[in-house]
Every structure is written in C-alpha cells, then in structure tokens.
Amino acid sequence: xxxxxxxxxxxxxxxxxxxxxxxxxxxxxxxxxxxxxxxxxxxxxxxxxxxxxxxxxxxxxxxxxxxxxxxxxxxxxxxxxxxxxxxxxxxxxxxxxxxxxxxxxxxxxxxxxxxxxxxxxxxxxxxxxxxxxxxxxxxxxxxxxxxxxxx
Numbered sequence: 024x025x026x027x028x029x030x031x032x033x034x035x036x037x038x039x040x041x042x043x044x045x046x047x048x049x050x051x052x053x054x055x056x057x058x059x060x061x062x063x064x065x066x067x068x069x070x071x072x073x074x075x076x077x078x079x080x081x082x083x084x085x086x087x088x089x090x091x092x093x094x095x096x097x098x099x100x101x102x103x104x105x106x107x108x109x110x111x112x113x114x115x116x117x118x119x120x121x122x123x124x125x126x127x128x129x130x131x132x133x134x135x136x137x138x139x140x141x142x143x144x145x146x147x148x149x150x151x152x153x154x155x156x157x158x159x160x161x162x163x164x165x166x167x168x169x170x171x172x173x174x
Contacts, residue, residue, distance in 0.1 A: 026052055035127050073103070085115045090130040097134070101141050108146045117160040127134075131159045139163070 027035070036043040036057045044063055047054035056063075084107040087102050104114045116138050118131035135152045142163055152161040 083113045088118045120157045
C-alpha cells in the first residue's frame with residue numbers, strides 16, 4: 024500500500040477491524056501488514072511445525088575397538104556400524120588403548136583404516152582419526168542418498 028505514518032496505519036487497521044503487525048522491524052522503513060494477528064500467529068506456528076517435522080535428526084552412535092580386536096569381532100561391529108549408517112546416523116569408531124597398548128598406536132590406525140575401507144561405499148569420513156587421551160577415534164557420516172530411511 025505504500026509508506027504511511029504510524030498513526031495513519033493504525034487508523035487504517037482499526038477501520039478494517041484488523042491489527043497492524045510489524046513483519047520486518049530491521050528494514051528501513053519497517054515493514055508492517057494489516058492482518059488478523061490471531062490468524063498470523065496460527066500460520067507462523069503451522070509453518071514452524073512443518074519445518075520441525077522435515078528436519079533430519081542424526082544421532083551419534085559409537086563403536087569401540089581395542090588394538091587386538093579379533094577379525095570376527097571386527098566384522099560383527101562393522102555390521103552394526105553399517106546398520107547405523109543406513110539408518111542415517113553418524114558413527115564414531117574408537118580404538119581404546121589400555122596400559123602398554125599405548126606403544127602400539129599404529130595397530131589402532133590400521134584398524135580404523137580397515138574400518139573406513141569397509142564403510143567407504145555407504146559413508147564418508149567427517150573427521151579424521153585423532154588421539155584423544157587413550158582413545159583414537161574418527162567420525163563417519165552417511166553419503167548423500169545412500170541411506171535406507173530418510174526422515
């Protein structure tokens with residue numbers, strides 16, 4: 024409708040038995056609409072609800088290994104990681120070192136490289152393997168369009 028003085032805009036809104044609602048307060052001049060405020064509030068709630076509904080929530084699942092993890096245990100845990108990735112979750116793979124195992128951090132690196140190779144067709148590495156105290160860990164996320172379930 025154009026630029027109005029505040030008192031003129033309020034008068035116009037009262038004539039139509041509607042409310043003057045400020046839409047963009049930071050614009051110059053501020054943008055206002057003459058609408059039913061209750062209806063506007065309802066529309067905003069509906070819009071927020073649909074945005075929240077369409078939002079994808081990913082959970083971080085952790086798989087723990089030791090430097091001397093056997094092949095069967097490794098395969099079993101890798102299958103679980105594959106299921107987590109297919110469900111759309113992130114996976115944190117950790118190798119935990121106890122006592123003198125700290126001298127064999129290269130075994131942990133090899134284990135994590137093997138883990139990444141097994142999952143490379145359905146996931147990608149989000150953060151590379153790094154030592155955090157006595158744990159070496161990396162995070163993998165699903166590749167685009169590769170998951171079974173999309174929320």
